[in-house]
Amino acid sequence: MHRVAIVGGGFGGLLAAKGLARAPVQVTLADRRNFHLFQPLLYQVATGGLSPGEIASPLRHILSGARNTSVWLAEVTDIDVDARKLILDGRELPYDTLILAAGSRNYYFGKPWQDAAPGLKSIEDATGIRSRILRAFEAAEMEADPEKRRAWLTFVLIGGGPTGVELAGALGEIANDTLRHDFRSIDPAESQILLLEGSDRILSGFPPDLSEAAERQLIRLGVRTRTKALATDIDSTGVTIQVDGAEQRIPAHTVLWAAGVQASPLGAILKARAGATLDRSGRVMVEPDLSVAGHPEILVIGDMAHFDQDGKPLPGVAPVAMQQGSYAAKLIKKRLRGDAIQPFHYFNKGNLATIGRRAAVADFGVVRFSGGLAWLTWLFVHLMYLVGFQNRILVLIKWVFDYVTRNRGARLITK
Amino acid sequence: MHRVAIVGGGFGGLLAAKGLARAPVQVTLADRRNFHLFQPLLYQVATGGLSPGEIASPLRHILSGARNTSVWLAEVTDIDVDARKLILDGRELPYDTLILAAGSRNYYFGKPWQDAAPGLKSIEDATGIRSRILRAFEAAEMEADPEKRRAWLTFVLIGGGPTGVELAGALGEIANDTLRHDFRSIDPAESQILLLEGSDRILSGFPPDLSEAAERQLIRLGVRTRTKALATDIDSTGVTIQVDGAEQRIPAHTVLWAAGVQASPLGAILKARAGATLDRSGRVMVEPDLSVAGHPEILVIGDMAHFDQDGKPLPGVAPVAMQQGSYAAKLIKKRLRGDAIQPFHYFNKGNLATIGRRAAVADFGVVRFSGGLAWLTWLFVHLMYLVGFQNRILVLIKWVFDYVTRNRGARLITK
Numbered sequence: 001m002h003r004v005a006i007v008g009g010g011f012g013g014l015l016a017a018k019g020l021a022r023a024p025v026q027v028t029l030a031d032r033r034n035f036h037l038f039q040p041l042l043y044q045v046a047t048g049g050l051s052p053g054e055i056a057s058p059l060r061h062i063l064s065g066a067r068n069t070s071v072w073l074a075e076v077t078d079i080d081v082d083a084r085k086l087i088l089d090g091r092e093l094p095y096d097t098l099i100l101a102a103g104s105r106n107y108y109f110g111k112p113w114q115d116a117a118p119g120l121k122s123i124e125d126a127t128g129i130r131s132r133i134l135r136a137f138e139a140a141e142m143e144a145d146p147e148k149r150r151a152w153l154t155f156v157l158i159g160g161g162p163t164g165v166e167l168a169g170a171l172g173e174i175a176n177d178t179l180r181h182d183f184r185s186i187d188p189a190e191s192q193i194l195l196l197e198g199s200d201r202i203l204s205g206f207p208p209d210l211s212e213a214a215e216r217q218l219i220r221l222g223v224r225t226r227t228k229a230l231a232t233d234i235d236s237t238g239v240t241i242q243v244d245g246a247e248q249r250i251p252a253h254t255v256l257w258a259a260g261v262q263a264s265p266l267g268a269i270l271k272a273r274a275g276a277t278l279d280r281s282g283r284v285m286v287e288p289d290l291s292v293a294g295h296p297e298i299l300v301i302g303d304m305a306h307f308d309q310d311g312k313p314l315p316g317v318a319p320v321a322m323q324q325g326s327y328a329a330k331l332i333k334k335r336l337r338g339d340a341i342q343p344f345h346y347f348n349k350g351n352l353a354t355i356g357r358r359a360a361v362a363d364f365g366v367v368r369f370s371g372g373l374a375w376l377t378w379l380f381v382h383l384m385y386l387v388g389f390q391n392r393i394l395v396l397i398k399w400v401f402d403y404v405t406r407n408r409g410a411r412l413i414t415k
Numbered sequence: 416m417h418r419v420a421i422v423g424g425g426f427g428g429l430l431a432a433k434g435l436a437r438a439p440v441q442v443t444l445a446d447r448r449n450f451h452l453f454q455p456l457l458y459q460v461a462t463g464g465l466s467p468g469e470i471a472s473p474l475r476h477i478l479s480g481a482r483n484t485s486v487w488l489a490e491v492t493d494i495d496v497d498a499r500k501l502i503l504d505g506r507e508l509p510y511d512t513l514i515l516a517a518g519s520r521n522y523y524f525g526k527p528w529q530d531a532a533p534g535l536k537s538i539e540d541a542t543g544i545r546s547r548i549l550r551a552f553e554a555a556e557m558e559a560d561p562e563k564r565r566a567w568l569t570f571v572l573i574g575g576g577p578t579g580v581e582l583a584g585a586l587g588e589i590a591n592d593t594l595r596h597d598f599r600s601i602d603p604a605e606s607q608i609l610l611l612e613g614s615d616r617i618l619s620g621f622p623p624d625l626s627e628a629a630e631r632q633l634i635r636l637g638v639r640t641r642t643k644a645l646a647t648d649i650d651s652t653g654v655t656i657q658v659d660g661a662e663q664r665i666p667a668h669t670v671l672w673a674a675g676v677q678a679s680p681l682g683a684i685l686k687a688r689a690g691a692t693l694d695r696s697g698r699v700m701v702e703p704d705l706s707v708a709g710h711p712e713i714l715v716i717g718d719m720a721h722f723d724q725d726g727k728p729l730p731g732v733a734p735v736a737m738q739q740g741s742y743a744a745k746l747i748k749k750r751l752r753g754d755a756i757q758p759f760h761y762f763n764k765g766n767l768a769t770i771g772r773r774a775a776v777a778d779f780g781v782v783r784f785s786g787g788l789a790w791l792t793w794l795f796v797h798l799m800y801l802v803g804f805q806n807r808i809l810v811l812i813k814w815v816f817d818y819v820t821r822n823r824g825a826r827l828i829t830k
Binding site for chain 2: 033034035050051052053054056057058060061064065070071072073074091123124134135138142179181182183184185388390391393394397398401405407409410411412413414415
C-alpha cells in the first residue's frame with residue numbers, strides 16, 4: 001500500500017492526515033509533541049485566560065478513528081531522499097509520499113535575545129510568559145524604590161503583528177481590570193504597556209484604516225503604540241530602541257518577542273538532501289502543487305512553505321496551512337487514481353485580529369469593520385475551529401465568565 | 416493593630432485568613448506559590464482528567480476582598496522567635512501572632528527514590544507524572560521486544576492510602592477505556608497496574624469491610640493489589656519488593672510514590688528556635704489550643720501539626736486543616752476581646768475515598784457504603800469544596816463529558 005509520512009501535527013499536518021483517513025494509503029504522522037496545539041489561542045494561555053489543556057488535544061485521540069493512521073512521538077533528524085526514508089531518533093520510516101508540515105519557530109535575527117525576550121510558540125513558552133508577567137507584579141508589590149518598581153511595571157511587546165497586538169491588549173486588561181483589587185502596595189493600573197513596531201503601522205497585513213482602528217482600541221486598553229521603533233538591544237533590565245535615528249533606553253523587566261519567525265530547520269535538511277531552494281526566512285520554495293522542484297513525492301505545507309500568490313508569499317497563518325493540508329491529501333488521492341489536479345490556490349475567507357474586550361478588527365475584502373462586532377466574529381470563528389467539542393464548551397464558558405467577572409482564573413506561576 | 420502572619424496558603428492557612436478577614440487585625444499571608452491548590456483533585460491532573468488551572472486559584476484573587484490582608488509571594492527561611500519576626504527571602508515580617516500552616520512533602524524514609532518514584536504534592540509533580548505515564552505508553556508502542564514492552568506497560572503504585580488507590584484506579588481506566596483506540600502496535604488493556612501496600616490492607620484508615628470493597632472495585636478496573644509488600648529498592652528499571660521475607664523484582668519504568676509524607680522543614684526551625692517537640696514525621700506537637708508549648712503566640716495547624724484526639728494523632732487531611740484554620744482565627748479574635756476559648760476538637764464528618772468510575776468507599780461512622788452512591792457522594796463533596804465558582808462549573812462539565820465519552824482531554828506530555 002502507498003505509504004504517506006507526515007511530519008508535524010499542526011493545522012497543515014492534521015488536515016492532511018484527516019483528508020487521507022479513508023484513502024487506500026498507510027499514513028504515519030510524526031510529531032515531537034503528543035498533542036495538536038491550537039496556536040491562535042496560545043496568547044490566552046500566556047495571559048492566564050485559558051489553561052493549556054483547553055487549547056491542546058492529544059493527536060492520538062484526534063486520529064483514533066483513522067484506522068490507517070499511526071502516530072509516532074518522535075523527532076525527524078534526517079531525510080534520506082534517495083531511499084525515501086525519514087530518520088526519526090535513529091529509527092527509519094520509509095515513505096512513498098512525504099508531507100513536511102513542521103511549522104516555524106521564533107527568530108531573533110541572530111541576536112542573543114531569547115532569554116530576555118521570550119517568544120510565543122509552545123505551551124511551555126506560554127506558561128513561561130504567564131509566570132514572567134505575574135512575577136513582575138509580585139516583584140513590584142515588594143519593591144519600595146519607585147524607579148525599580150516602575151521597571152517591574154513596564155511591559156514591552158516587540159512586534160506589532162497579530163500576536164503582539166493580542167498580547168498587548170490582554171496585558172492592558174490584566175493591569176486595568178483583572179488585578180485591580182489584588183495588590184496592597186501598588187496599583188496595577190499604573191503599568192506601562194508599550195507595543196513597538198518597526199514599520200510605520202501595526203497590523204501591516206490589514207488595510208491602513210484598520211491599523212488605525214486597532215491603535216485607537218489599544219489606547220483605550222492603556223497600551224501605547226510606537227511605530228518605526230527598532231529594538232537594538234534587549235537584556236533583563238530593558239530594551240534599547242532606535243526611533244528616527246536616535247537611541248532610547250526603556251527600563252523594563254518584561255519584554256516579549258513577537259517580531260519574527262523562521263521556518264523549521266527541516267527546510268535546511270531538504271535543501272542539503274534534495275536541493276530545495278529556501279527563502280530568507282528558511283521557507284522552502286514550492287511548485288504550484290506544493291511539491292519540491294524535482295521531487296514530486298515531497299510536499300511542503302504551512303509555515304514551512306513559500307508559496308507565491310498574487311505576487312507575494314502567502315502568510316504563515318492557520319487557514320493557509322489548513323487549505324494546504326487538505327490540498328496535499330487530495331493530491332495524493334488523485335495521483336493514486338491517475339487523475340490530474342489543479343495548482344493550489346488559497347481562498348482567503350478574511351482576516352481577523354483581536355485586541356481585547358469588545359475590540360478587534362475584521363477584513364473581509366469589501367467589508368471591513370472593527371470594535372464589538374469584529375470581536376464577536378473573532379470569538380465565534382475561533383470557537384468553531386478549536387479542536388474538540390469539549391474544549392469548545394469549556395472555552396466558551398470561560399470566556400463568558402471572564403467577560404462578566406473580568407477575571408482570568410489560570411493565573412498560576414509554575415516552574 | 417495586632418499583626419498576624421500566616422505561612423502557607425493551603426486549606427489551613429486560607430481558612431485562617433478568611434476567618435480573620437473582618438477582624439481588627441492586620442494579616443499577611445506568605446506562600447512560596449501564588450495560588451491555593453485543591454490537593455484532593457491533584458491525582459486527576461496527574462492522570463489527564465483535569466488541567467492545573469481548574470484546581471488552583473490565585474491566592475490574591477481569593478483574598479482580594481479581605482482589605483486587611485496582604486499576600487506575599489515569598490519563602491520563610493527563618494523565624495526570630497524572641498523578636499517575633501519572620502525572615503522571608505532576606506526580608507523581615509514582624510508579627511504578634513504567627514500561624515504556621517506550611518503542610519507536608521513527600522518522604523522516602525531516607526532512600527534516594529525521588530527521581531525513580533515521584534510523589535504527588537505539587538502541580539509540577541502532577542504534570543510530571545502525567546508526562547511519565549503517557550510517555551510509557553508511547554515507548555511501548557515503539558518497542559518491538561515483548562519483555563521490554565511489558566516493562567513499559569507495568570505501572571507500580573507504592574502505598575495503598577487514598578492517593579495510591581485514586582492513582583491506581585485512574586490508571587486502570589486510562590489503560591482499559593481512555594486509550595483503547597489510540598494505539599496501533601500495543602493494546603493498552605494489557606497494562607499491569609500494581610498497588611503495593613506495606614500493611615495487611617489498603618485504605619487502613621477505613622473499616623476493614625470498606626478496604627475489602629475497595630480491593631474488589633480495583634480488581635474490576637484491572638488493578639492488582641498486593642498487601643504486606645515492602646519496597647526495598649526502586650530505580651528506573653523497576654521495583655524490588657519483599658513479601659513474606661522473600662524478595663521479588665518487578666520490571667517497570669513507571670513507579671509512583673504514595674507511601675509517606677513528612678511535615679514541612681519549618682517544624683525543625685521551630686524546634687531549634689522555640690524548643691518545640693517534633694514527632695517522627697517532623698510534625699510539631701501542639702497544645703490543646705494548637706499553640707506551641709511556651710509560645711502561645713505561635714499556632715501550628717494542618718499537616719504540620721501533631722494533635723492527639725481519642726488517643727491518636729489526627730490524620731493529614733483537608734478537613735482537619737480547615738477546621739484548625741478556622742479555630743486559629745477564632746482563637747485570635749477571642750484573645751483580642753479577652754475571652755477564653757475551648758480546646759480544639761476535630762469534628763469528623765466522614766471519610767471518603769474514590770477509586771474510579773462509579774467506584775468509591777464512604778465511611779460516616781454508623782453508615783458505611785461503597786460503589787456508585789459513595790462515588791456520587793465523593794463527586795458532590797469535592798465539587799462543593801473546590802475553591803472558585805468557575806472552577807466548580809468547569810470541573811463538573813469535564814466530569815460529565817469524561818463520564819459519557821470515557822475520554823480524558825488533558826493528556827499532554829509537557830516539559
